Amino acid sequence: MERTLILLKPDAVQRGLVGQILGRFEQKGLKVAAMKLMQISQELAAKHYEAHKERKFYPGLVKFMTSSPVVALALEGIDAIKICRTLMGATFGADAAPGTIRGDFGVSRSYNLVHGSDSPEAAARELGLFFPEGLVKYDYAAINWIYDPVEELKK
Ligand code: UDP
Ligand code: MG
Numbered sequence: 001m002e003r004t005l006i007l008l009k010p011d012a013v014q015r016g017l018v019g020q021i022l023g024r025f026e027q028k029g030l031k032v033a034a035m036k037l038m039q040i041s042q043e044l045a046a047k048h049y050e051a052h053k054e055r056k057f058y059p060g061l062v063k064f065m066t067s068s069p070v071v072a073l074a075l076e077g078i079d080a081i082k083i084c085r086t087l088m089g090a091t092f093g094a095d096a097a098p099g100t101i102r103g104d105f106g107v108s109r110s111y112n113l114v115h116g117s118d119s120p121e122a123a124a125r126e127l128g129l130f131f132p133e134g135l136v137k138y139d140y141a142a143i144n145w146i147y148d149p150v151e152e153l154k155k
Pocket of ligand 1: 091
């Protein structure tokens, strides 16, 4: 099982799209392992986006991400990182394919509704930043109906 940090960005919250976007991930089969509505501080935004510090869009990105609350999610599943990135679509809304979250709900380059970790290392780092208290442990009832039978996975 892999875990990934997903953020429903301020535009998703302000446009009332939280339910629909979360639903995309849920219906695909991802387990919600933690979830909270929160205000991102300057400090947290800087840590989260430190890889982009030298980029031209960085100041605007930090301003956007701290302008209004986000919904932070820890999602869990086999290949969760790749699957979530696929569901999200290309970075810029205008380029994102129909059927993806960014392709269906937006056109902007910066207001692109959703963040998803892009590697296992990034996921571990970002989950630590947003959920220092840890995730919520529980059995996911749907799991036996989502993945191939264990015997198939071993082949
Ligand atoms: N971004 C932007 N302008 C750009 C590139 C990126 O405003 O030219 C913003 C956008 O919100 C994006 C975030 O910066 O989601 C992080 O960029 P990254 O390249 O990591 O894209 P992502 O991984 O989110 O698809
Ligand atoms: Mg990225």
